[in-house]
Each structure stands twice: as structure tokens, then as C-alpha cells.
Amino acid sequence: MMSIILSPPALVQTLLGPLRTPGTARRPVTSEDIGRTKDTLVLLVREQWSAEARLRSLDDPGPLPVE
Incomplete structure (x- = not known):
């Protein structure tokens, strides 16, 4: 989960930008913005x-014992 929170600035700006600039004019979110996000x-x-x-080695598991 931390990798998503600390991800590229573009995503953070897209998701959190409107919350950081109260009182300033913002352009409406478009379907392109949503698609890019x-x-x-x-x-x-x-x-x-x-x-x-x-x-977790999910693609390369160790040998399983066979009895």
C-alpha cells in the first residue's frame, strides 16, 4: 500500500490536488483525467x-514433499 501512497507525483497531484488548493479556481475533472489516473x-x-x-516466491515455489 505504501508504494501507491508514495507513487509518482502526477498521480498524487491528480488525486489530492483539489484538496490542497482551497478557494482557487479549478478546472473540472474530465474523463481523460479519470482514465489517466x-x-x-x-x-x-x-x-x-x-x-x-x-x-513470496509465488512464481517459483520450492519443491513440495510427496509421500
């Missing part, structure tokens, strides 16, 4: 899950 989030989550899978 979604795509960035998908990539970050995929990277995080892949890193976890490597860390």
Missing part, C-alpha cells in the same frame, strides 16, 4: 503485486 493506478498496483509475488 486509472491507468496509472493499474500500473502501480500491478507492480506492487508482482513485487509481492517475487518476494
Whole structure:
């Protein structure tokens, strides 16, 4: 989860930017903004899950004992 919170500034700005600038004029969020944010989030989550899978050796398990 920390990798998502500490991810690229573009995502952070897109998600938190409106909260940081009270009282200033903002442009409306467009479907393109939402799409870019979604795509960035998908990539970050995929990277995080892949890193976890490597860390836990999910793609390369050790031999299982056969009895």
C-alpha cells in the first residue's frame, strides 16, 4: 500500500490536488483525467503485486514433499 501512497507525483497531484488548493479556481475533472489516473493506478498496483509475488516466491515455489 505504501508504494501507491508514495507513487509518482502526477498521480498524487491528480488525486489530492483539489484538496490542497482551497478557494482557487479549478478546472473540472474530465474523463481523460479519470482514465489517466486509472491507468496509472493499474500500473502501480500491478507492480506492487508482482513485487509481492517475487518476494513470496509465488512464481517459483520450492519443491513440495510427496509421500
